[in-house]
Amino acid sequence: MNMLSFLGETPTAALKNAQAECGEEAIVISTKKISDAKDGSKDMYEVIVALEDEDKEIKHTKKITSPSVSNNSTKDKSFQAKVYDFKEEILKMQDAIMQVQKSLWNPKSQLYDLTIPLEFVDMYNLFEQNEFDQEMTYTIMKKTIKQLPIALKANPKKVNDFFKLVLRRIIPIKQEIPLRKHQRKIVMMVGPTGVGKTTTIAKLAARYAYKLGQNYKVGIVTLDSFRVGAIEQLQAYTNIMRLPLEVVKKPEDLVEALLRLKDCNYIFIDTAGSSQYDVDKIEMINEYQEKVHELPIEKVLVLPANVKHSDLVDIYTNYSRLNIDYLTFTKLDETRSFGNLISFAHKTKKSITYFSIGQNVPDDLIVSDSSFLIDCFMNNSCVRR
Structure with a gap:
């Protein structure tokens, strides 16, 4: 945008000078008096106009004079428009x-x-x-x-x-360290209804049984006999992967189920989900733990990424009675906000083990990695690898 300045003895005269050179498309920006009449001279006004067409060539060489001004050598100068590019x-x-x-x-x-x-x-x-x-x-x-x-x-x-x-x-991260040949690990997944515990277990079972190249023996135990279709869902996964599945309906049966899976390197225990405010159902999981208290069981709290920070705090507060060891976050593909995951994990001082980024088994699983979560944070989106 070009800004042009025109002078005249009156505002009308200055405007006519502007229109004569710039045409009717000139936009008047301001009109002001710049000098008073004295010593025989007249008033002088300035009109500033703008031209939107930057490519239009303006040749502004017109003199503005008066009889009185012509007698004064210092004021008998040509006034030229000052062109400014303020854009x-x-x-x-x-x-x-x-x-x-x-x-x-x-x-x-x-x-x-x-x-x-x-x-x-x-x-x-x-x-x-x-x-x-x-x-x-x-x-x-x-x-x-x-x-x-x-x-x-x-x-x-x-x-x-x-x-x-x-x-x-x-960001607290737990690195994945595969077991040595004769080691054994029992992992219990806990958390509210619908957070994806069963699907996450299927992904982990497939990962350790087939994707690490170690030929690990993997077994699955389900304590979830309450939810309709829960057992059938796990049965479908284990049939496809040819893995053993134990269904436990009473706390005292858990010992025998684990004994039947004694040759497995990894045993994943699926638990019944419940509202974080249903303390009685959460305590039922403790009853199962007490029956096998002599066995080291890693408790992983499964949390959805698409809930607000206060909900995460409520879930953790009530499930912490189970002595939670680690966190796993699911549904990262269903949110655009990841700061609550970072700040929550930092405040609880519980390390993150895995991220679930979709429903596909076993592909939509990410081993805990701070760089992955930071990329999601920076892009406001789950960054698939």
Whole structure:
């Protein structure tokens, strides 16, 4: 956009000069008086117009004079339009204003009095979009503002990499370490109804039985005789994979079922799901554990990624009576927010074992990896590998 300045002894005269050179498409931006009549001279007005057609050539050489002005050598000069290209500068100013608006911290408490630097605005917005815990966001931002070298703050990639490093340090991850030949491991999957415990067990069973190249013997035990179709679902999986399945309906039968699977390297126990608020059903799982208390059983809490942070806290609080060892997150393909997973795992100090990213058995399973979760966080989407 071109900005042109025209002068005249009256506003009308200045406007006529502008229209004579620029045509009717000129847009009047401002009209102002720039000098008063004195010493025989007359008033002088300036009209600034804008032309949207940047490619149009303007040759503005017209003189604006008066009889009195011609007698004064200092004022007998040609007034030429000053051409300004403000487009780039205006866009920069608009962008800066938007960045400032985005950087305003909107705290829920007076404790959070932090102002986000422009260099961190995009990253701060990511934390907000991912429903990251606000207290942790504040802490991370404050430390980063203080610790990140000034030379790196101007480089968006360096800022991005620094935040990735911070997130990597706070995500607790349990590395997958396959068993040696004569080792044995019993894993009990617990969690609310519908979070995907059974499907996750089928994925894990297929992984250890066929995908690691170790020829592990895998067995499955189900304690879920309440849900309609639960046993049939597992039976279908075990028939396809040719794996043994034990159905246990009473706590005292669990010992015998595990004895029948004594040759298995991995035994996965599926439990009945229930509401996190149904404490009685959660306690029933403890009754099964008490019958085999002499055996080391790894308890993994299966949590859905598509619920808010407060729901995760409620689930963990009530299921923690089972002495939870690790976490597995499912339904990552059903959400766009991953900050709640990171902040929740960090606050509970429970390491993540696996991520389930769909219903396909055995493919939609990701071994715990902080880089995977951070990529999901940065992209607001489950990044399939």
